[in-house]
Structures are given as structure tokens and as C-alpha cells.
Amino acid sequence: LVSIWEEEHEVTLAQQQRDAVIASLLHGVVILTGGPGTGKTTVIRSMIDIMGKQGLEILLAAPTGRAAKRLSEATGAPAATVHRMLEAQGREDGEMHFARDAECMLEADVVIIDEVSMMDIVLMQHLLSAVLPGSHIVFVGDADQLPAVGPGSVLKDILRSGVFPCVRLTQIFRQNNRGTIVLNAHAINTGTMPTFTGNDFSFVSAVSAEEAAKQVLSICQSLIEEGHSVMDMQVLSPMRREACGVDALNRTLQEALNPETEDNASIAGFRSGDKVMQIRNDYTKNVFNGDVGRIVWIDTEKLIVQYTDDVDVTYTRDEFASLTLAYVMSVHKSQGSEYSTVILPLVRAHHIMLQRNLLYTAVTRAKKRVILVGDRTALFTAVSNDRTRRRYTLLAERLAERI
Structure with a gap:
């Protein structure tokens, strides 16, 4: 057959x-x-x-x-x-x-x-x-x-x-245009430092979390000037806190890429044009945890999000809490997705999350380009650290006993 x-x-x-x-x-x-x-x-x-x-x-x-x-x-x-x-x-x-x-x-x-x-x-x-x-x-x-x-x-x-x-x-x-990304992903997975040989896999140095945050913003602005959509690029972060964490970077990028104006007021922290993510499954609206879209309408009573398959979903004011800004998301939230460009800050402030499987997961989200931002010590820590928090389940033992 x-x-x-x-x-x-x-x-x-x-x-x-x-x-x-x-x-x-x-x-x-x-x-x-x-x-x-x-x-x-x-x-x-x-x-x-x-x-x-x-x-x-x-x-x-x-x-x-x-x-x-x-x-x-x-x-x-x-x-x-x-x-x-x-x-x-x-x-x-x-x-x-x-x-x-x-x-x-x-x-x-x-x-x-x-x-x-x-x-x-x-x-x-x-x-x-x-x-x-x-x-x-x-x-x-x-x-x-x-x-x-x-x-x-x-x-x-x-x-x-x-x-x-x-x-x-x-x-x-052989991968059409993912060659370097795939090879570096496999290198990382074996504990080997990635190589930065071209435009599709690059490293931007930053000595602090604050400088790294500025570099991430500068990279995003440059990509937009080159004609890339904010929906085609994704900033991923290992943690929620710190200057390069999900929360702070989301606010930074929102202010720079979609600033508040007289015609585009901020309502409950959101503005028309914002990139947002659904954070819980909603079977009545047919949207699910991790779905990403863009706000195309907002007023004090409702907002409308257009998701990537051109489906418009309306949220009433009491449903706004189902959404969060998505200029930046955690590496965990990115699983199962692919993006043309992935931008990943790696700084020492995130030391407890600098793990090989997290870096590997982030890098493998990219289709065309990976940009790492931070210091090489943090990168080395992530590549070297294959200790992950052990989950004690006994499932393997029970399967072996019963089958």
C-alpha cells in the first residue's frame, strides 16, 4: 500500500x-x-x-x-x-x-x-x-x-x-526558507549554541532588560516600515513580569504602534486597531483560548474583533475581560501557532524561565525569521539548561503495569 x-x-x-x-x-x-x-x-x-x-x-x-x-x-x-x-x-x-x-x-x-x-x-x-x-x-x-x-x-x-x-x-x-531556523532549532535541542549567519536568524545585543525592551520596539517599528503587518510578527516572552515581560512590553508596543488619539480613544485598555487574544474558550462565539485577531470597532458598550479567518466576533462590555493585548504573548500561549517573524527577548531578569525547551518552542514558531534580543549569557543559560520542572504523574508506570 x-x-x-x-x-x-x-x-x-x-x-x-x-x-x-x-x-x-x-x-x-x-x-x-x-x-x-x-x-x-x-x-x-x-x-x-x-x-x-x-x-x-x-x-x-x-x-x-x-x-x-x-x-x-x-x-x-x-x-x-x-x-x-x-x-x-x-x-x-x-x-x-x-x-x-x-x-x-x-x-x-x-x-x-x-x-x-x-x-x-x-x-x-x-x-x-x-x-x-x-x-x-x-x-x-x-x-x-x-x-x-x-x-x-x-x-x-x-x-x-x-x-x-x-x-x-x-x-x-531541506526546507524552502526555514533552513537556518530548523538547523538552529535542532542545535538548541541538543544543547548547542545557535549560529547567526544571516537575516533569517539574528541576535541583537542588549545589556539590560530595559535596553532589550527598547530594541524590541525598534525592531517592530522597522519591520512595519518595511511593509510587514503586526499580525505577521509575534513578540514572545518567557515571563509576564519585568521590563521585557508580556505585560510591560504589550503596553509599550501598544503606545508606540497604536497610540491613543482623539479619534481612537482607549476604552478598558483597548483601542481600535489593537492586536488582541482570546484567553478562554467560548463555545457560543466559536472562539477559543489563544485565538488572535484585531479590534476593528470599539465604543463604550461593545467591541468587534476580526480574527485571522475574517470572522468578526462582537464582545459586550462585560465580555471585554475575555481579551488581552497580543502584541506580545508568552511562549506557552504561542504553542501550536506559526508566525512569519518571531522576536524573543532573552535577558538575565528572566533567569528562572531560561530553559532549553522554552527557547526551542519559541524558535520553532517562526516560518521565515527569528530575532533574539538580549545578552549572550542569557542565551547560553537557556541553551544549557535542560532541567525542566518534573511533573509527577505515575501515568507511565500505570500504563506499563496495565498494558
Whole structure:
């Protein structure tokens, strides 16, 4: 089947990629992991084509709306958020109810979940309870990225348990315009300092957090003057506090890039034209935690946000708290997204968050350009520090005992 697919599509899969496709056909649960540029998307596409031709019903999903959209664009197949696939509904008591569960299971022969590292143990439990016995599940993700914001470390625990077939893609394929970014991401992941050889991966020196904040602003202004949209660039920060933290930098960039005027007054901290982010799932509005858009209308009673898929969403005054400025966001919030340009301040004031997996996650968000701003000591600390806060779950041990 794999050879036939290769002939039809004039594609030759690497041996690891072939192993992954074959494993998905032979086993009920398969984990596909690997860093950027290792061909995970090609494997998913081939799985969809081959299984689809066998008449199997396939569902694709990812933990966030942005990751689901990326998955759909990359594969050409429809993809949903895990919440949407499970038909999540908010209840009046604020709790979440899933219409798809053990009583009303998903009608699918194959379920493929991308960006599994972002899933916490609660959402994983809801997903697995809704999968029909005998179905195939393919978990895809990069175990070296940051763990989920919620409890657990599901992908790492499943891998550590060793009870399911796992294919780890290690061969890096040529990238059109992400070559330096991908190579540096893999270097960082092995504890090697990145190389700054061109415009697509650069370092701007700053001796203090305050100077770094000024440099970040200057870079953003220069990019806008070059014709880049504020929606195509993303400043990421390891922390919320300090001069280079999310909160202070958001205010700095808002004042400089979208200043208050007589015609554009600030209402509840927002202005027309501001880049904003939804910070909680809202199933009635069909917007989800991490969705980013731009305010296109605001008055004292309401505001309207246009999201990236040209969907306008109206917020009443009491719903403004569901939004926050998004000129800058935390690295955690950026997971599952891609941006043309990523700007990342790295300063010693953020020392407790200077970790390898955080730097690796930030760098792999960029499609065309990475600009690091700060001092090289902070960069060296981040690259060298592979100690992450251990999550004690016992999931790996329980899987090993029961399976």
C-alpha cells in the first residue's frame, strides 16, 4: 500500500516515514514524534490517503484552533479542535460537558491528533473515552516542546512507558526558507549554541532588560516600515513580569504602534486597531483560548474583533475581560501557532524561565525569521539548561503495569 501511494504521488518516503505509516496500519495506537523539518506532515498526508482509500473514516484534530487550522492547511483534509470534535459545550455552572463520550462515541475508524504535547491529562481522558474500541489512534507531536499548561505530561509519559509503538523521525529534510531556523532549532535541542549567519536568524545585543525592551520596539517599528503587518510578527516572552515581560512590553508596543488619539480613544485598555487574544474558550462565539485577531470597532458598550479567518466576533462590555493585548504573548500561549517573524527577548531578569525547551518552542514558531534580543549569557543559560520542572504523574508506570 505504501509503495503504491509513493508511485501515485511521485514521492519517496524515508525509511522512518515508511515505518510510521506501516505502524499506523498495523497497530491500534501509534506515536509519531520528531522535531521541525523531519516530515511529520508528509507522514500524516500519506496515512490519510492510504487509509481513506481503504474506506476508513478518518478524523483529524489538534488541541487549539490555530493548530487545527495549520493541520488542515498542511494535509488538505478538514481538522477540528479536540474540543469541537468531542462536541464540547459550556454549562451554566461553568463546567464543560462533552457530547461525545463513552455513551456516544466518535464515528471514526482512525483518529489522528497533532500537537499532542499540548494536551493535558484531563482532555486526553475525555478523548480516549470517546474513541470506539478497535479504532486506530495516531498521536503526533514533538516531545521536546513545552508541556501542556494543564496537568500532566501525557506525550512524554506515553513515550516513557514504552507500551505503544513509537516512530521518532530524526532525518531533517531541506526546507524552502526555514533552513537556518530548523538547523538552529535542532542545535538548541541538543544543547548547542545557535549560529547567526544571516537575516533569517539574528541576535541583537542588549545589556539590560530595559535596553532589550527598547530594541524590541525598534525592531517592530522597522519591520512595519518595511511593509510587514503586526499580525505577521509575534513578540514572545518567557515571563509576564519585568521590563521585557508580556505585560510591560504589550503596553509599550501598544503606545508606540497604536497610540491613543482623539479619534481612537482607549476604552478598558483597548483601542481600535489593537492586536488582541482570546484567553478562554467560548463555545457560543466559536472562539477559543489563544485565538488572535484585531479590534476593528470599539465604543463604550461593545467591541468587534476580526480574527485571522475574517470572522468578526462582537464582545459586550462585560465580555471585554475575555481579551488581552497580543502584541506580545508568552511562549506557552504561542504553542501550536506559526508566525512569519518571531522576536524573543532573552535577558538575565528572566533567569528562572531560561530553559532549553522554552527557547526551542519559541524558535520553532517562526516560518521565515527569528530575532533574539538580549545578552549572550542569557542565551547560553537557556541553551544549557535542560532541567525542566518534573511533573509527577505515575501515568507511565500505570500504563506499563496495565498494558
